[in-house]
Amino acid sequence: MAADEASTPDSRRVASLAPLPDHRNVDTPWWQELWRRHAHITTPLRARGLPCDIEFGLSAYIVRVSLPDDSFLIIGPPQEPSSERPPGDPEGWIATREHPDEPSLFEVLYDSAPSDDPGALQRPEARHGGSAQPLIEAIDHRLAQLGLLPHPVLPGESPRVHAVRPTPPPQAQGVPGIPDRAPAYVYGDALRALTDRLNGAESHADAAALLHQILEPTDGLLAQLGEFFEAAGEKAKEAEEDDGFDLSYDLADAAAEIRNLGEVLHVAEDRMRALTPLASAPRLPSSPAHAPSLPPRVLPPAQPRNAR
Structure with missing residues (x-):
């Protein structure tokens, strides 16, 4: 390690x-x-x-x-x-x-x-x-x-708490042969790809590096997701309606829950990196449950008897 x-x-x-x-x-x-x-x-x-x-x-x-x-x-x-x-x-x-x-x-x-x-x-x-x-x-x-x-x-x-980076809106990506396909969920697809990489990680160190992308406390995915919900809450307030304010409080609570999750898991990366897989002992080929029976023994031909 x-x-x-x-x-x-x-x-x-x-x-x-x-x-x-x-x-x-x-x-x-x-x-x-x-x-x-x-x-x-x-x-x-x-x-x-x-x-x-x-x-x-x-x-x-x-x-x-x-x-x-x-x-x-x-x-x-x-x-x-x-x-x-x-x-x-x-x-x-x-x-x-x-x-x-x-x-x-x-x-x-x-x-x-x-x-x-x-x-x-x-x-x-x-x-x-x-x-x-x-x-x-x-x-x-x-x-x-x-x-x-x-x-x-x-x-x-980065010294920032939550970096604010303007990002272009996701582009609609049609599937060939299906022109009316709905726009692709580019951010969900990116996270799905990260999950696939985690499933295919060859070591706990590799898995820890992927956890870093999620749990880094300033620029990781959880931190940015909390910032996203906080921004959504501010956007809801712009409606200046009762339901908009209620929604903003719900979104602010969601942002706080996400940040709290990052707080709870802040050492998960180090714990993952410290894991050492046990080396599995080589397995001997097991004998079949029912071994084939031996071929029947061939007896020598009987000697002819002498007539008296």
């Missing part, structure tokens, strides 16, 4: 996530639901080696991120006035750095919360609203400046 790890480029490795919090609330359903709703914030930060926890702030739940110098980040929605949006889906994010013993270290790293005062100056990031990607990028940049990023973004590794 060491040879497999040595041959894997650094830019393709999945960093070990920082450990989960260790307190009695971790096993409670309400805390697990909050953790699930904030997974799009905690997972990329934990992938950078930063321990995270969910706490209640002044009026809403926040993400607390521990830093190597004993300072910490507070990431959450606006607290005063309180946000009416569901946890993990605010109208904007505010990220501050604080230190329990040094108040002078307080700084605002990011603030995309909208202001009710039309005359107030807004920070440049206000245009991003509740999007998580610019938030993580800003945290990456500032912590790298301070030397407080345990796992900096490696060369060739």
Whole structure:
């Protein structure tokens, strides 16, 4: 297995996530639901080696991120006035750095919360609203400046939470001889091809490399699928109808479930790579159940008797 790890480029490795919090609330359903709703914030930060926890702030739940110098980040929605949006889906994010013993270290790293005062100056990031990607990028940049990023973004590794890449719509691909065939499901076909490659993998290392394509926490299929459902929810809101808002909440829940699945399976690639198949012993050809009977013994011809 060491040879497999040595041959894997650094830019393709999945960093070990920082450990989960260790307190009695971790096993409670309400805390697990909050953790699930904030997974799009905690997972990329934990992938950078930063321990995270969910706490209640002044009026809403926040993400607390521990830093190597004993300072910490507070990431959450606006607290005063309180946000009416569901946890993990605010109208904007505010990220501050604080230190329990040094108040002078307080700084605002990011603030995309909208202001009710039309005359107030807004920070440049206000245009991003509740999007998580610019938030993580800003945290990456500032912590790298301070030397407080345990796992900096490696060369060739994307620093983004969920890359937004415009993709052309799938083209209709007819089958020869069947002109009225419906358009091909190009994305489903691509995943089916990946499944076929997994079925034909000759080693657990090969299977782990395919799992990497699905479970990589920033650009893997699950991360992008979560981003897809989140975008679909935002699109549903544009209808400004009750059913559109209800649908957006359902889609946001689906996005959170997908991200939670990635959280649960974050070590599956390493576990797959560590598997060692047992060498099967060569099997001897088995004897038939009913061996053919031997040919009848040929007796020598009888000698003629002498007549008396």
